[in-house]
Amino acid sequence: MKEYEKTLKALANRRRLQIIKYLKDKKQGTVTEIAGHIKLSFKSTSKHLAVSKHLAVLFSAGILDKEQKSLSMFYFVVEPLPKIAKHVFDII
Structure with missing residues (x-):
């Protein structure tokens, strides 16, 4: 239950949803x-x-991961997504 709460709190922000949509695309x-x-x-x-x-926040919730390439840190949506996040992602 705590995992769902953490994931939903991470997704309950307009800017974070914009970030996720950008990274999905x-x-x-x-x-x-x-x-x-x-x-x-x-x-x-x-x-x-x-x-x-x-x-x-998104990294801590297990929605994003990151990888260092040279001097830059790249963020990306994890695969597989937490189940509750996948349901939200299907909507946005």
Whole structure:
């Protein structure tokens, strides 16, 4: 039950849903690419921090994973998804 709660809390945010949709479409992305896509209205440094926080929540919930390639960290949606997340993903 706690796993469902953690997953649903991670998904209960408009920005995080935008991040997930972007990563579903593009397969992977860096913080800079994701920040540019969701168009946060903060200055550059704050924008990256906000996106990093959202990515950390999604990573902690087991929805995203990450891989270091050279100097960049790439985020992607995990396979297989947690069951409850898959149901939500099918809707968005």
